[in-house]
Amino acid sequence: MRINKLDAKTKEKIDSIFTEWDRPGSPGCALAVTINNEVVYAKGYGFAQLEYGIPITADTIFHVASVSKQFTTMAIALLAAEGSVDLAAPVHSYLPELPRFEQEITVRQLVHHTSGLRDQWELLMAAGWRLDDVITQEHLLKIIMRQKDLNFAPGEQYLYCNSGYTLLAEIVKRVTGKTLRQFAAERIFQPLGMTNTHFHDDHTEIVENRAYSYAPKGEKDWRKSILSYAAVGATSVFTTVKDLAKWLANFSHGKVGGEEVLKIMNSRYALNNGEEIFYGFGLMFEEYKGVTEIGHSGSDAGFRSWCGRVEPHGLGISILANFANAVPREYARRIIDILLADKLAAEKKEETKPLPLPRITGTFLLQRSGERLELTEENGSLFLQTEDLPEPVVLKPQGKVNNYKSASPQIEIEISFSEEEDSGEIRCLLTRRTMALGRKMPDYTLTAGELAMYEGEYYSSELDSTYRIALQDNQLTVSFQRHPTVNLIPWGAAHFVYEKALVPGTELKFTKKDGEITGFKLSGGRIRNVDFTKK
Template sequence: MTEAERIDQLFEAWNNLDSPGCAVAVLRDGSVVYKRGFGMANLAHGIAIGPSTVFHSASVSKQFTAFAILLLAAEGKLSLDDDAQKYVPDLPDFGAPITLRHLLHHTSGLRDHWELLSLAGWRYSKDLITDDDILAVVSRQQDLNFQPGDEHLYCNTGYALLAQVVKTVSGQSLRAFTSARIFEPLGMRNTFFRDNYAEVVRNVADGYVETQSGIEISNTNFDTVGATSLLTTVEDLALWDENFYHPRVGGPDVIAQMLERGRLNDGSEIGYASGLGIGTYRGLTIVEHTGGDAGFRSDIIRFPEQHFSVAILANFGSIVPSDLVRRIADIYLADVLQPAPKPGPSTFPQPAADALELLTGYYAEPRLAGRVARLATRDGKLLGGYDIDYDGYALEAVDHRRFRFSDFPNSEIELEQQEGEPASELTSYFDGKRRHQYRRLPAYTPSPTELAALAGSYRPVENDMPYQVRVGEAGLVFKSVKSPEIKLTAVAPDHFLGDCDRFTFTRDENGRVTGLLMNSGRIRNVRFERL
């Protein structure tokens, strides 16, 4: 079977007239050695996907925004160490400068604008979202997730702000600047930043998701660029990819800067450069970025030492391009890839069910509104997860105190426990490095009186969207007029989990409930006041 036939097999599930799908391009030594479309770009009109089909590429957009910034830096028109507020005056003063370099590397500490917009009432991919909307919610922020440079946390806000920097410095929109300086010189004729969601675009794919009712359209309603909104094809991405080997735009210095990893304040290096992730796969260096918005998924992965890349643009939310690009690499690079790690089941004797029960419960970081870990058992197995109120993922013992997640063997936990007693502490590890420490929480079930004391109206101090906390049949419920209902599970007095978010009610010195703190994936300690 040829390499092309093996790739065809990988995508057979989407190769029909009733399914959305994707376009694929395989690039080797400067040539496109495989390109094909699978499935339908438009189900209603029966239009098939081809290599020239235009897709919304989601966060694959970020590398082009970063490249624009580095072009301007190379021309001396800005410095990566400039304070972003110099170019975006609406950015609040948080007491410490946020530099362009922080924005590029996701180390700014800014909260993610998608979650901020959701809190303020926007419904992602359903309501129109503009650059002005993003600037409006960002300008009202009073706190950061962390001090600039202290941590790395993926943040779309930074790239939306970088688009504004390009506009301020160049006098052109990001769309106009990148078209003139990047896409046209490289011959990327079907690539541009879409800054008008209502614009008619020829040969563009619709996005789709699968629901309980069947396959439904799921497009973006974005008039915002920088973090997202690049329209492109796999054929055009091949031209962009080759620019990293033979720079026709930017030159070697800009290319080198694109691949320079960020550093934190403590000097440690992160795995993110300028709109690109740097890592390894089966022993080989990779440069990669994925993307996902509404029903669109994307990935372009580069093996620079092998001059080999794969680009996938998909219009079906269930497709996982990051898995597929690696399976294609497995086909073409089999002779140089190291054997795939396949950790087998642990050979350590697994604890008995009664011993596992002594480990179950909630554990929390010893700080206000800290992370929460949960351990539970089912069918004699230990299950665990973080900031969840459901069973979680399977764990297996690797020694007397340590367990690893069966599906994520790089992630482990270690428990402190006196013989015959419930565990008292939990420490998480990733790749052998200590991450977070948790203390066991006493079992807690709030009384109806305690729940009633927390019910009422709350409002984020940084926007005007009121939320209601009410007592439902199974406990507290958190909801606004435009958000889905979130059921809250109590883990300790005033501390709740819901939909993978943490809710911590706050009180004054007299014990009166004054508000709450909400922590989600990319926003921390968002303050609500009680009305």
């Protein structure tokens, strides 16, 4: 492969996307761009290991998080084409120990995130785990097998679910007698010459030339973001942008799998109501300015990634980053804008309904940090007050509907608003150095006496965990093993939201019988109605 065939002006435009991180003391990104399966530009920006000042190159090995999913589905597609796996068969055909839910889950529903299974990472956090713990395949399988209910009936909805991909890895192992790492090495990576790629199923294994991950610390500094996964299927491929270029080329020449398998990989799924979803076999199909992006992003610890094709123009882009506030897909789209400038259509105008200022004023809770935002209206202008600003800043409308930006050039803040279709709740996305989701707080309060009725210990057999709810200084709190005590904010009748949570949207809805509290249902972004019973 010939590298760096782009002209100097085009390279300069691409490099400018990554300038902010291409400096000493900063993590960064690796990039590979292919046109018609040939690498035309590959480069590294920033540093792979800040402790030793090791720079990122196009040969640096990254953990690519959920970009891994397309390799898991390739393994399943190969076995399906050979007749070893039936995509329409119940998962119980291969994993009889999976709990018996009211409706059977098929292998295909695991692939397309339509199984209804609760997500493994959120289950672990709800059970008291930290995501920087050592987490093995066995740990994940145990908590998946403890579940008694689904988020929804299989095929009814699309909801991204890592648990399904852990089960797909286990299906490969049961059918072939080989681990996913072994099978992928023999049938995918070695045939494609991806010599720097493997499923990382041993957290103690030394990998030369690998990047470590980081997260922002304050406005300018960085901290380590620890990742010790020894689990595969949903995540844990280690690879380089150059190897990913070889993978993208396979979608054209089909050396691995051939036409039949590639057809499976590019297949979509229709929900029970006939609606076709955008998610294929570990690949997302999305439209951008008249072209089709076919790829996947990834996010674990401080690692961020995007790898995909842009059709029908034969463009391939792989971006791997080792800092938590990186947005590789956004960087990829900026590269698309540069390389396909004369071929792109204008962006479609949003059909979003504008929200009047009174709907977006009030107090918003950012659950990741516990911070509150105050939005007020004065003489037709919108003002934002955050906990770290000495005074409110004026927000000016910014391009897209319901998007605003600080009017002060010294304060870099953007905020967008949306309305939930089902509940009508107003939400916001605040962008400073990182992005944070917020929910508009209801005007709802309870007296200390009303809060006291919720005190007690609650146990979940699905998590094998006990939560303790207590009233402290007229504030209801929840605590459980290895996690800090968190304030509970009244959100409605028998409904409380975590003031601070790793997963925005985490909430409790209490159940009653004969006027007495009997338990609650815990829900988050990808888990719904996990049952707790009052002791």
